Amino acid sequence: xxxxxxxxxxxxxxxxxxxxxxxxxxxxxxxxxxxxxxxxxxxxxxxxxxxxxxxxxxxxxxxxxxxxxxxxxxx
Numbered sequence: 001x002x003x004x005x006x007x008x009x010x011x012x013x014x015x016x017x018x019x020x021x022x023x024x025x026x027x028x029x030x031x032x033x034x035x036x037x038x039x040x041x042x043x044x045x046x047x048x049x050x051x052x053x054x055x056x057x058x059x060x061x062x063x064x065x066x067x068x069x070x071x072x073x074x075x
Contacts, residue, residue, distance in 0.1 A: 003019065003033070003037070005021035005023060005024060005026055006026075006028075006036040006040070007021065007024055007026045008021065008023050008024040008026070010022055010023025010024060011023065012033075017029060017030065018030075019033050
């Protein structure tokens with residue numbers, strides 16, 4: 001089921017990095033779309049926040065790991 005526009009209830013299409021309504025032309029980014037979806041479906045913000053915190057923590061670790069100097073293991 002495709003997402004619906006919060007403005008006119010038309011069909012939203014994903015055109016990276018935004019969602020665009022095919023009816024009224026509304027353009028929203030992923031953050032705005034998720035916020036509207038949470039408000040519409042009534043999910044608990046703390047559940048969503050913990051998900052995004054965990055995702056950010058993993059991304060930060062990966063960024064740190066990829067940027068750190070590594071010793072050669074070609075012994």
